[in-house]
Amino acid sequence: MEFSAKVEEMCICVDCHWVDRCKTYHAVETQHGVDHLNATPDIQPKEPKIHINLNISNSDAEVEWDVRSCKSFLKDQGRWMKLCPGKEVPT
Numbered sequence: 001m002e003f004s005a006k007v008e009e010m011c012i013c014v015d016c017h018w019v020d021r022c023k024t025y026h027a028v029e030t031q032h033g034v035d036h037l038n039a040t041p042d043i044q045p046k047e048p049k050i051h052i053n054l055n056i057s058n059s060d061a062e063v064e065w066d067v068r069s070c071k072s073f074l075k076d077q078g079r080w081m082k083l084c085p086g087k088e089v090p091t
Contacts, residue, residue: 022072
């Protein structure tokens with residue numbers, strides 16, 4: 001039996017005003033092994049909810065972290081892209 005599902009939602013952090021100052025996003029960056037927007041974030045967000053997806057294929061395993069909700073979220077459409085012009089938005 002094969003099961004697959006595509007989750008349409010992605011990390012809300014890319015559109016959050018606080019993305020470059022957020023300690024939770026810093027942890028997500030660490031998990032994904034990417035460069036940090038800020039080495040010393042100073043905001044501890046309120047009640048972030050992280051969706052963790054585990055993809056296993058043959059002998060490979062990949063863990064995907066996405067913040068799906070956060071009480072500190074302040075919409076700033078395209079904030080991550082403004083901070084990192086020319087780079088591909090993380091998915």
